[in-house]
Amino acid sequence: MTTVPAGRRRGPSKGDLRERAILETARRLLADKPLADITIDELAAGAQISRSSFYFYFDSKLAVVVALLHGLAGELGRDSEPWLAGTGPDVPALRASLTALAALWRDQGRLIAGALAAAPGCPPIAQWRAGLREAHVARLAARIERDRAAGLAPDGPAPRVLAALVDDLRTAAFAAAADPEALVDDLVTVELRMLYGDLPVPGFVVPPSQP
Structure with a gap:
């Protein structure tokens, strides 16, 4: 032996x-x-x-896909941690989080999009999607509450409602994108506006309107 x-x-x-x-x-x-x-x-x-x-x-093939999806969930959580754990309009952290997410969609977009499409009729995948969404919404809602309590973000929709809107926006935008990484700057702009309204954001300049 x-x-x-x-x-x-x-x-x-x-x-x-x-x-x-x-x-x-x-x-x-x-x-x-x-x-x-x-x-x-x-x-x-x-x-x-x-x-x-x-x-x-x-x-089954489905079991393989579910295993892959759980692996992706770990990657998503790791890359989003600095942004979700922070406070205030931290532009570099938000951009880094969205850049990592865009790269994941670039490399694994077929898997993610297929899983999202299959979720309504597939309980294991539906459970994966619900768990992933809930984890992000809960963390982002907590961040919004911290920022509002500290006077760093304006009042607005309930934190969980706003966080869910941000999560749905990201998913829909990346799922429809031919080039996910080209969306990062626009998503940074939109999410900052959703969370912080017209408050000045240090280090952030709104891109000029396209002619």
């Missing part, structure tokens, strides 16, 4: 590596075509396992 020396961490198991290979294969395939056109055989071949072995790790 092989033992691991004290102080050394055991590396990923063969099963872990195969599961990752399935997920990476799905991620790669979804960049080129919708889930409906991807087969179990393709996922198994990409992971260099048999079709029967695939079912040891996932019971």
